[in-house]
Amino acid sequence: MSRLIRVFEHDKLTSKSLCVxxxxLGDKIIDKLWQYNDANKNIxxxxxxxxxxxxNYVGVIQIGSTTIEILPKADKANTSNENEKDIWHKVLLNMLAHCKKIKINAVSEAALRKRYNSLLDLYFELFLSEVGQLLQQGLIKKYSKDSGNVKALKGRIDFAKNIQHNLVHQERFYTTHQVYDYDHLINQILFKALQVLKTITNSTYLIxxxxxxxxxxxxxxxxxINxxxxxxxxxxxxxxxxxxxxKIAKMILLNYSPDIKGGDENMLALLFDMNKLWEEYIYRMLLKVDDPTIKVNFQNRDKFWNDKLIKPDIVLSKTYLDNGESKEKHFIIDTKWKIKEFVEPDDxxxxxxxxxxxxWKSEKSMLLYPSSKEITTSFGKFHKGRDNVNLCKLGFVNVLDNMGKLDLNIGTGILEKVIH
Structure with missing residues (x-):
């Protein structure tokens, strides 16, 4: 019998925690979690x-028939409320979809069907759909080298092995020859992922x-496969x-842990660093803003000291005219996925x-935090380093829109906070 437990990031989960x-939950599951964490440097x-x-990792862990879903949260209210968990489950799904971790239409269709039990089941169902389409279209064949005994001479004779194997059977030839078939790496990966999926899933529909x-x-x-x-x-x-x-086969095979000891339950974990997910989501929402004067640059870097680099999350470049001459101003956004209790920047x-x-010769920079409410802040001034304006502030954006869904239009508001 499968069982599901949902928690928020930074929550505690104990052997006494109750499933739906x-x-x-029991000691056996906790032991597995400890072993898995030890194997991954306790991150x-x-x-x-x-x-x-x-x-700060969100996603899903499946151990045997137990599924643990870890959800993001931008405030501390109603953490035990099931309706609140449903809201943030959908936020996570949509954030993953808009960051291209899963197909957007798969999330939309899943919302209509409501057949999946967890995030993993959604990925599994999408994988089956993709493989089904490939089989329908016809898997590709490739040329590969094959060695062995054949009755008709083809390819190149391996003389040493031919003598070793065919001293008596001189009607055979030990050759290395080309084969054009389905047995190549890309199909082997899909096949192995299907085998693992059959082992790990608790859904009779998916099996x-x-x-x-x-x-x-x-x-x-x-x-x-590794x-x-x-x-x-x-x-x-x-x-x-x-x-x-x-992409999904890689997720299944590289996150599958049959070697976690202590019982016969297989384990598969799909976890995302919420800091990185938030950073990419903000970048993609800024790209949506229709303003040809603004260029959004992601994952910037520059040399700092010896081999050390500095890497602001997002650099905005705004083009403007100055006495008929085209010039650029730069603005920095550094995203922070955490609940900020005080509206004061850390040193x-x-x-x-x-x-x-x-x-980056930037006039203004902003530390951007998620929030569940609107918080107005103003720029503070750095006193040294540049002759012209050198400002920084905290910015807060509500992750949810007025309908309680992931806000897909926050890009415009973010630009207003940092540029205007």
């Missing part, structure tokens, strides 16, 4: 007595879908239709923004 059906959560305290696809899948070798296999893949016109399926953040202003 009122059942305690996802910290151990507490009989449990864990989550950090049935996997079985139908496996019946139609051509014969390929089942191999152990990151190096994905690094070998190259994109071209023939493999382009595979891109979405391979370290201020020093960082001062350096950004100096390096």
């Amino acid at each position: 059906k009122g059942e305690e 996802y959560f910290e151990g507490v007595r009989h449990g864990v305290k989550f950090k 049935d879908g996997v079985n139908r696809l496996l019946l139609s899948f051509p014969e390929v070798k089942e191999i152990q 990151k190096s296999h994905f690094d070998k893949l190259t994109s071209n016109r023939k493999t382009a239709p595979y891109s979405e399926a391979i 370290d953040d201020l020093k960082q923004m001062y350096v950004y202003n100096m390096y």
